[in-house]
Amino acid sequence: MAPPRSAFVAAEIALLSAKIDGRRLVLAAAGRWVSAKANEIETLLDVIYRKGFKVDQLEINLAQLERLDTVGAWLIERLRRTASDAKISAEIVGLDPRYKILLDEVAISNKEPPHPHPKKGALRDTFEHVGMAVASTADDFVAIVRFLGLVVIASLHVLIHPTRLRFTSMVHHLDLVGFRAVPIIVLINFLIGAILAQQGIFHFRKFGAETFVVDMVGILVLREVGVLIVSIMIAGRSGSAYTAELGSMKMREEIDALRVMGFEPVEVLILPRLTALVIALPLLTFIGSMAALFGGGLVCWLYGGFAPEVFLDRLQDAITLDTFKVGMIKAPFMAMIIGLVACVEGMRVEGSAESLGDHTTMSVVKAIFLVIVLDGMFAMFFAAIGM
Amino acid sequence: MAEIGTIGRAPSGGFGRTNGANVVNVISVRDLEVGYHDTPVLKGLNLDVRRGEVLGFVGGSGMGKSVLTRTIIGLLPKWKGTIEVFGRDLDAIEEEEREEIERRWGVMFQGGALFSSLTVRQNVQFPMRENLDLSKRLMEEISLAKLEMVGLHRDVLNKMPSELSGGMIKRVALARALALDPEILFLDEPTSGLDPISAGEFDTLIRALQQTLGLTVFMVTHDLDSLYSVCDRIAALADGKVIAEGPIETMLQSQHPWLKSYFHGERARARRPATGTQATQSR
Numbered sequence: 001m002a003p004p005r006s007a008f009v010a011a012e013i014a015l016l017s018a019k020i021d022g023r024r025l026v027l028a029a030a031g032r033w034v035s036a037k038a039n040e041i042e043t044l045l046d047v048i049y050r051k052g053f054k055v056d057q058l059e060i061n062l063a064q065l066e067r068l069d070t071v072g073a074w075l076i077e078r079l080r081r082t083a084s085d086a087k088i089s090a091e092i093v094g095l096d097p098r099y100k101i102l103l104d105e106v107a108i109s110n111k112e113p114p115h116p117h118p119k120k121g122a123l124r125d126t127f128e129h130v131g132m133a134v135a136s137t138a139d140d141f142v143a144i145v146r147f148l149g150l151v152v153i154a155s156l157h158v159l160i161h162p163t164r165l166r167f168t169s170m171v172h173h174l175d176l177v178g179f180r181a182v183p184i185i186v187l188i189n190f191l192i193g194a195i196l197a198q199q200g201i202f203h204f205r206k207f208g209a210e211t212f213v214v215d216m217v218g219i220l221v222l223r224e225v226g227v228l229i230v231s232i233m234i235a236g237r238s239g240s241a242y243t244a245e246l247g248s249m250k251m252r253e254e255i256d257a258l259r260v261m262g263f264e265p266v267e268v269l270i271l272p273r274l275t276a277l278v279i280a281l282p283l284l285t286f287i288g289s290m291a292a293l294f295g296g297g298l299v300c301w302l303y304g305g306f307a308p309e310v311f312l313d314r315l316q317d318a319i320t321l322d323t324f325k326v327g328m329i330k331a332p333f334m335a336m337i338i339g340l341v342a343c344v345e346g347m348r349v350e351g352s353a354e355s356l357g358d359h360t361t362m363s364v365v366k367a368i369f370l371v372i373v374l375d376g377m378f379a380m381f382f383a384a385i386g387m
Numbered sequence: 388m389a390e391i392g393t394i395g396r397a398p399s400g401g402f403g404r405t406n407g408a409n410v411v412n413v414i415s416v417r418d419l420e421v422g423y424h425d426t427p428v429l430k431g432l433n434l435d436v437r438r439g440e441v442l443g444f445v446g447g448s449g450m451g452k453s454v455l456t457r458t459i460i461g462l463l464p465k466w467k468g469t470i471e472v473f474g475r476d477l478d479a480i481e482e483e484e485r486e487e488i489e490r491r492w493g494v495m496f497q498g499g500a501l502f503s504s505l506t507v508r509q510n511v512q513f514p515m516r517e518n519l520d521l522s523k524r525l526m527e528e529i530s531l532a533k534l535e536m537v538g539l540h541r542d543v544l545n546k547m548p549s550e551l552s553g554g555m556i557k558r559v560a561l562a563r564a565l566a567l568d569p570e571i572l573f574l575d576e577p578t579s580g581l582d583p584i585s586a587g588e589f590d591t592l593i594r595a596l597q598q599t600l601g602l603t604v605f606m607v608t609h610d611l612d613s614l615y616s617v618c619d620r621i622a623a624l625a626d627g628k629v630i631a632e633g634p635i636e637t638m639l640q641s642q643h644p645w646l647k648s649y650f651h652g653e654r655a656r657a658r659r660p661a662t663g664t665q666a667t668q669s670r
Binding site for chain 2: 075
């Protein structure tokens with residue numbers, strides 16, 4: 001047992017002092033027991049807990065307390081609980097009546113320790129993540145197919161009752177995703193075409209095959225690059241916008257409002273958007289491909305040194321109508337996949353702003369991924385049918 | 388124990404309800420003019436909030452109730468006038484002192500304004516984490532204590548705000564506003580969107596917390612029940628000015644047309660027979 005002595009913590013006299021009186025420990029709190037001092041007070045109390053006084057009684061004297069807030073009150077309550085856990089009878093004396101309600105209030109809180117943060121092993125965590133990722137991929141597939149079904153049903157409805165086509169809405173979206181995307185699509189494709197041609201000339205020159213650059217640019221742009229670049233741009237530009245629009249409408253219950261008014265959200269919101277995308281993407285692909293060819297031609301002329309007539313002549317030999325068709329056929333399918341993913345993700349948004357951000361990101365990532373996968377499948381398909 | 392007592396006692400009466408003699412204005416607003424673009428909303432408004440009272444602030448929609456709150460807490464710039472909080476002119480003080488004062492008030496926004504990417508626990512701990520130096524254990528205990536004070540169960544700790552009901556959001560928002568043990572609590576329509584029972588519970592809660600923590604409460608409200616049951620004084624706003632100020636009786640006697648229709652209108656009629664008893668009970 002510690003020798004009876006008074007105030008072993010002389011420096012912090014203002015906050016807490018202790019005195020042993022036989023089997024009775026007297027703790028006197030003084031000064032401002034507020035959150036700003038919480039750390040100091042907690043350290044002082046820890047010192048006292050560690051001393052492990054062998055006493056039967058504890059007196060908590062609060063007569064000199066200047067100010068008490070919730071944190072201070074809780075620390076007193078914690079002291080009292082620690083004492084009674086150790087079978088020491090504790091009493092509080094000298095409490096200012098104005099703090100009584102506060103002490104009573106904290107006395108009924110924290111009866112059970114707070115929930116620990118859920119913790120799992122790293123290995124288990126990894127397995128759980130992998131499992132969830134697989135399950136959610138399957139979910140995605142089902143969701144997209146189901147959504148496609150809804151869209152088909154809505155389209156049939158509209159075909160039977162053409163007056164139900166939301167023409168204005170569709171034109172509005174066509175303007176947003178199609179017309180307004182033209183400048184950026186033209187610019188990007190022009191640059192891509194130019195870069196392809198420049199790289200081709202630079203490397204083909206080594207074995208004197210510069211003229212084949214025209215074949216390369218022509219086939220690559222019309223078959224693959226044109227439609228891919230446009231699809232990726234549109235997935236980032238319009239797919240994300242669709243997800244964000246639908247998501248925030250979902251968050252604010254606007255979609256539920258539509259439904260209770262007897263409108264089918266798929267018909268009112270999604271069909272016009274998808275139609276706009278399916279119309280816009282082939283047009284943009286065409287414009288983009290032309291811009292890329294122009295860029296390639298310009299570089300061939302200025303950097304490669306063959307005149308525009310030569311370029312056009314060569315191009316005519318290199319490409320067939322099939323080359324052009326392969327690119328254009330893919331475009332509406334790309335549009336469909338971008339639109340479906342965007343709408344599915346938009347409809348999955350839940351209450352929070354974070355969820356909206358999450359799903360918008362997911363929409364773009366998934367759309368770009370699927371566009372490339374689809375392109376690969378088309379490549380196999382066209383190879384098989386000899387196009 | 389002669390070694391204690393080095394620090395003098397705080398002047399008495401600084402805590403709890405005021406009663407006439409030592410009234411201190413914690414907020415005093417003078418000649419305040421605020422507006423949007425070219426349109427003035429508040430035109431020379433004067434208002435005092437006394438220490439330890441619950442002040443109910445009423446006014447029609449679009450009259451500028453929220454504008455006043457937002458101006459006092461510094462979210463809107465003012466055109467003219469002075470705002471004193473704790474006796475300090477908010478224009479005349481340094482940034483540091485302003486931050487000091489901001490830590491002494493808590494604000495509960497109408498929609499709760501909980502951070503949607505944080506759990507309830509993190510929402511309540513956020514102000515503590517940023518402003519105080521508390522041990523992890525203490526922070527856990529205090530945040531739970533605050534949540535229990537506002538009548539929530541510990542099960543909500545790990546929930547996200549999107550998983551909460553409207554009433555629970557209001558309570559968590561209140562717990563967050565109380566996180567730093569403020570002296571002034573601003574409440575923007577605390578009972579709007581709650582059912583009458585929850586609203587009544589919320590009123591009781593505000594009253595209990597006000598007494599427990601010795602708060603001064605500035606409450607913007609439309610709720611007649613709140614005005615009758617928890618407010619010590621009421622200030623009414625119309626035409627950009629405070630047109631009446633005082634206990635509920637003053638409001639009932641006022642001849643101002645807006646106040647007359649507010650306190651004697653269709654919706655107030657149901658309340659009126661109970662007026663006398665209710666008003667005295669709450670005092």
